[in-house]
Every structure is written in C-alpha cells, then in structure tokens.
Amino acid sequence: MNDIKFPFLEHMGAALKSFGKGEAEVELNVRPYHLQHVGYVHGGVISTLMDNTGWYAAASNIEEGYTVMTLEIKINYLKPTSGKYLVASAKVKRQGNTTTFVTIELEDEGSLVAYATGTYAILKDS
Amino acid sequence: MNDIKFPFLEHMGAALKSFGKGEAEVELNVRPYHLQHVGYVHGGVISTLMDNTGWYAAASNIEEGYTVMTLEIKINYLKPTSGKYLVASAKVKRQGNTTTFVTIELEDEGSLVAYATGTYAILKDS
Amino acid sequence: MNDIKFPFLEHMGAALKSFGKGEAEVELNVRPYHLQHVGYVHGGVISTLMDNTGWYAAASNIEEGYTVMTLEIKINYLKPTSGKYLVASAKVKRQGNTTTFVTIELEDEGSLVAYATGTYAILKDS
Amino acid sequence: MNDIKFPFLEHMGAALKSFGKGEAEVELNVRPYHLQHVGYVHGGVISTLMDNTGWYAAASNIEEGYTVMTLEIKINYLKPTSGKYLVASAKVKRQGNTTTFVTIELEDEGSLVAYATGTYAILKDS
Numbered sequence: 001m002n003d004i005k006f007p008f009l010e011h012m013g014a015a016l017k018s019f020g021k022g023e024a025e026v027e028l029n030v031r032p033y034h035l036q037h038v039g040y041v042h043g044g045v046i047s048t049l050m051d052n053t054g055w056y057a058a059a060s061n062i063e064e065g066y067t068v069m070t071l072e073i074k075i076n077y078l079k080p081t082s083g084k085y086l087v088a089s090a091k092v093k094r095q096g097n098t099t100t101f102v103t104i105e106l107e108d109e110g111s112l113v114a115y116a117t118g119t120y121a122i123l124k125d126s
Numbered sequence: 127m128n129d130i131k132f133p134f135l136e137h138m139g140a141a142l143k144s145f146g147k148g149e150a151e152v153e154l155n156v157r158p159y160h161l162q163h164v165g166y167v168h169g170g171v172i173s174t175l176m177d178n179t180g181w182y183a184a185a186s187n188i189e190e191g192y193t194v195m196t197l198e199i200k201i202n203y204l205k206p207t208s209g210k211y212l213v214a215s216a217k218v219k220r221q222g223n224t225t226t227f228v229t230i231e232l233e234d235e236g237s238l239v240a241y242a243t244g245t246y247a248i249l250k251d252s
Numbered sequence: 253m254n255d256i257k258f259p260f261l262e263h264m265g266a267a268l269k270s271f272g273k274g275e276a277e278v279e280l281n282v283r284p285y286h287l288q289h290v291g292y293v294h295g296g297v298i299s300t301l302m303d304n305t306g307w308y309a310a311a312s313n314i315e316e317g318y319t320v321m322t323l324e325i326k327i328n329y330l331k332p333t334s335g336k337y338l339v340a341s342a343k344v345k346r347q348g349n350t351t352t353f354v355t356i357e358l359e360d361e362g363s364l365v366a367y368a369t370g371t372y373a374i375l376k377d378s
Numbered sequence: 379m380n381d382i383k384f385p386f387l388e389h390m391g392a393a394l395k396s397f398g399k400g401e402a403e404v405e406l407n408v409r410p411y412h413l414q415h416v417g418y419v420h421g422g423v424i425s426t427l428m429d430n431t432g433w434y435a436a437a438s439n440i441e442e443g444y445t446v447m448t449l450e451i452k453i454n455y456l457k458p459t460s461g462k463y464l465v466a467s468a469k470v471k472r473q474g475n476t477t478t479f480v481t482i483e484l485e486d487e488g489s490l491v492a493y494a495t496g497t498y499a500i501l502k503d504s
Contacts, residue, residue, distance in 0.1 A: 008168035011159040033137040042134035043181075043196045044174025051169045070169045071351065072371055074200035074326060074452045076479050076495060078472040094456040094490055098350060098373070099323065101454050101493065103481075112472055115479065117454060117495055119324055119371070121350070197477065198497055200326045200452060202353050202369060204346040220330040220364055224476060224499070225449065227328050227367065229355075238346055241353065243328060243369055245450055245497070247476070260420035263411040285389040294386035295429045295448045300422025307421075322421045326452035 001059040009052055012045065016056060022092035024056030030084050040080040046106055047075050049088040050116040054102040057090035058120040061100065065125050071099065073118035083108035098122055127185040127193075135178055138171065142182060148218035150182030156210050166206040172232055173201050175214040176242040180228040183216035184246040187226065191251050194226065199244035209234035224248055253311040261304055264297065268308060274344035276308030282336050292332040298358055299327050301340040302368040306354040309342035310372040313352065317377050323351065325370035335360035350374055379437040387430055390423065394434060400470035402434030408462050418458040424484055425453050427466040428494040432480040435468035436498040439478065443503050449477065451496035461486035476500055 002019040017025040036042040051073050058068040090104040099119050106114040128145040143151040162168040177199050184194040216230040225245050232240040254271040269277040288294040303325050310320040342356040358366040380397040395403040414420040429451050436446040468482040477497050484492040
C-alpha cells in the first residue's frame, strides 16, 4: 500500500518517506501556501500530515484484501512552527480485529510540534 | 477578522461564508485534488475546513487586540463523502478568559459527515 | 437496557434519570467524596457520568441481541463546578453499522460545565 | 504535591505509586464495585485513573505557587480488562507557559489497556 496515491497529499506537496510493519513517516518541505495569516504552518497542513501518516502506519500492518479508514483523530498543537521541513511519524500501538489505534508525532528538526492519537477502522476492500 | 487571509485555505479552494458573534461557516466546492485514493474527500480536507471554521467562530467573539490559536481538536469522521459541496459550521459553546471551546459540524447537502470539538487559546496580539 | 446495573455508577451514587430513542440522562447528588483537593467535583466523577450517559444513549438505540462498548471519548472541562446536583445528557448524533457517535453535555443547574464526544462500538451479545 | 489528597481517588481505592519530574504512576487493586455490568473494569474507573495520573505528572513539574487543572482529555479504550491490578503511568511530553501536555498509558500486568492524551492548564494558586 506504499504506492497508493493521495491526490490531496500530492497537491499539498507531502511525500511518504518510510512505510512498514505498523510504522510510517511523511515529510513536507514547507512552502508559503502552507502558512496561515501570521506566518506559522497552518493547522490543517499539520492535521493532514498526521492523519495521513497514521493511515499509512495502520495500512502497513493489515492483511491483503483489507483497507483502513480514519474513525477519529485528536491533534494537540504543542507549539506554533515556522520551520522549513516537517516530518510526521506514526506507530500502531494496538491493533484489534476491527480497529487499530495509532499515535503520531510531528517534528520540526527534532522538536516536537504536535501530537495526535487516532482510531482507524479496518474494512474489507469493496 | 473576517478579512484575514489563510494562504492554505485559499490554496485548498475554500471560502468563508458567514462570520460573527461566535459563529462561522466555511464552504468548499469539491475538486478532484480534494479526494483520497478511493474517491472520497480526504480526511485532511475535512480537518482543515473544520479547524479553520472553528478558528473563525472563536475569533469572531473576542476583543480587539487579541487573536486565537488552536490548542487541540478532535474530529470524528461519521461517514465517507464524495459530495460536491461541503459546508463546515462552527459555534462557540463556552468562552473563558484564556481559552474558548467550539463545536464544529461538517455537512454534505444537509447530511452530517463529520463532527469536531476544539479548544482555542486566546492570546494578546504580538 | 435501562435496567442494567453498573456497580461503579451505584458506588458513585449516580442514577439513570431518562432513557430512550438515542437519548439518556444520568443525575448525581454531589457528596464530599466526589470532590478533588480544592473542593471542585473531581474530573473522574465527570468523565464517569459522561461516559456512562453516552453508553445509555447508544444502548437505547440498538437492536435486541447487541450491546455497546466505549471505543473513545474526549471530555472538555469548561469550568470547575462545586455544585450540588449534576445532570449529564447524551444524544446519538449518527449511528452506523458498527459504531455510533454520541455527544454528551454536563450541566450544573442549567450551566454547561463539560462537553464530551464519544464513539461506541456496536457488538453482538456474547 | 505528592501528598495532596483526592477524596474521590481514595473513595475509589487507588493510590499514588510514584511521582516526580513530569512523571507519575497510580495503582488500583480491582474490586467488584469497579466493574460494569458484564464484568469488565468500568470505563469511568479507567478515565479517573488516567486523568488523575496525568494531573500528578503535570503537577510534579511546575513551580511552587502554581497548580494544574485538566482542560481536556481523550481516552482510547484499547481492550476490555477484567484484571486484578491496574497501573496508570503518565509523562509530560511538552510543557508551555500556560498549559502542559501529557500522555497516559494504562496497563493490566504489562498489557496496554487504554491510552490517553490530556491538556492541563497551569494556574496560579488562589
């Protein structure tokens, strides 16, 4: 599933960096259109990166013939960032039969900027 | 504050629809780049719309000389949508001295697609 | 399911007040042991009331032969309360096939004290 | 602050196990009144343990003359437990000037049962 294309992720300019065994990383080179009105990276950029990275981590761990879909995610914005390069990294903490739980960190050059936890439903491919 | 420009919101193609007295609406005409890999609107599009609409609702209710910033938001994705026109509407439920709490609904032609609650910090303009 | 006994809820002194069609209310007469160290109602009392009320609302709306279980809940504490009588009221906002989403309000004599959103899994009775 | 008494925590039978430098643990010997209707530990017991442990972790890291109060907490219930001995452990992930962010794990004999993230407001003692 590491070759799945997300049009919105591409539109945003983010890219999958690593993928496998319940873990994933997505990276973003920050551009002016990623900012909000006072020059920090927009919260929506951060939530998009984190949700999608959590999706990759969850998807990396399931059987053939299944897919995952976000049920819920909570993002805590820990400090504003105006960094140039962001990396989101996600890890499956516990996988059940119908849902999987993932934690996601967002770092700006090694500094923790945001933290998220999400639940992803495990669904049969339709 | 209804004339504040969010580069990322514009990049995404969303627009402020209404604003005032602790409430706000943001609308989006869905385009192909808003979708994920199986044709539904990407979760990041939804979280961006909801967070930003919550920001507008929070910002619409504070005094001159202050601004707001998202501390945390949880988004519950209630069903996937492949709709053409989405509206996020937010309402301040309780405003304190240093934080304000907002609920946000996302509808696809009157059908509830996602629900979020967020806390926004109230900060002096720097 | 309105006759189901929750030992911990009884231990705490709370009681089901209304139940049916995706809605429920639970009430609590506040006693000294419900407080934290500076005299406000303990957050755990509030989270217990809200989670259980959400459970009742979810359970009131499902078919015979099924039960519900909390997957996740987020509680926003909007202001501390030292009130004598609390009522939690919950409402199903959207029910799917495998999960149901509920919003829960906690009031102290008509004043909103806390707000929660929760996801409950719908499971076959074992 | 490790000698602060929480009447509700005592009423529940839980006890502080370790405390200091942004970390804390609370333990509980499970009794029949901690259960819900089908014999698992009640979600409210779990949320109370986790919130209070997060409070201790946050409180352990602040200056004299200040206190902390929960703004919000999200609990993900990862699997039901009917264990006899539960330990909640919390850690401050990032402390700002006005809020501190904490992650909390709940284990039943080394197995992860629930995961929470919470924001605690840092307030001057009144």
